[in-house]
Amino acid sequence: MSPSILTVGLDPALVADAPSSQAAFPDLDVEVVRAGVAAERARLQELGFTVDLCLLDYGRTAEAVYRAALSAKEYDLVVIGAGIRLDPVLTPLLEVLVDATRELAPGAKLCFNVSPTTTVEAVQRWWPERRPVVTGSTPPL
Numbered sequence: 001m002s003p004s005i006l007t008v009g010l011d012p013a014l015v016a017d018a019p020s021s022q023a024a025f026p027d028l029d030v031e032v033v034r035a036g037v038a039a040e041r042a043r044l045q046e047l048g049f050t051v052d053l054c055l056l057d058y059g060r061t062a063e064a065v066y067r068a069a070l071s072a073k074e075y076d077l078v079v080i081g082a083g084i085r086l087d088p089v090l091t092p093l094l095e096v097l098v099d100a101t102r103e104l105a106p107g108a109k110l111c112f113n114v115s116p117t118t119t120v121e122a123v124q125r126w127w128p129e130r131r132p133v134v135t136g137s138t139p140p141l
Contacts, residue, residue, distance in 0.1 A: 003127060004050045006069055006108075007119060008097065009037070009081030010090075011055040018058060020089035028116075033083070036116025043120050056084070056093075063096050070104040077127060079111045079119055086114075 012033040015021045037053070044051045054069040056062040070078075078101050084090050101110060109130075111122040125131050 002048050002050050003076040004052070004073065005044060005077045005079060005123060006052050006054055006075045006105075007037070007041070007079040007081065008054040008056065008066060008069070008084070009116075010083040011057055012037070014057055015083060020087050021083060024087040025083065033116045037119075040113075040117060040119035044123060047120070049123070058090075058093075062093055063100065066097055067100055067104060070100060075105050075108045077111055077123055078105060078108045079113060079122055081116070081119075082112070082114050085112060 010018075010021065012030045015025070015028070015033060016030050041051050041053065052069065052073075052075075054066055056065055080094065080097055080101075084097065085094050098110070101108060109126040111119075111126050113119045113122040
């Protein structure tokens with residue numbers, strides 16, 4: 001059976017209308033996000049992963065939608081997108097998602113991308129096993 005991934009992020013259609021997302025990511029637009037998500041999903045599938053996408057809104061339904069997705073099947077990895085993590089206004093949502101993941105998918109490895117085009121990189125840090133944090137070079141600050 002191929003390893004399964006749940007990628008979770010904000011619905012790209014909503015990002016353009018959200019002032020906090022626009023402030024956090026001024027150079028991204030709906031099409032850039034959609035294209036990045038689609039390309040990374042296709043690449044992960046080429047690498048042998050089964051990939052499900054969970055798109056959230058900014059409102060009260062986000063937690064319920066995420067919990068339903070996590071409950072639908074067992075995931076090996078969960079990728080929480082940068083759009084949720086790097087927007088300070090969405091920190092409470094990030095906390096809810098991490099807590100729900102710990103509760104409903106305790107065996108899943110949590111991965112974090114830094115843009116719509118770095119999901120494969122995030123997964124490869126953790127699959128099939130975690131890579132060393134320090135690679136011998138000093139990361140940029």
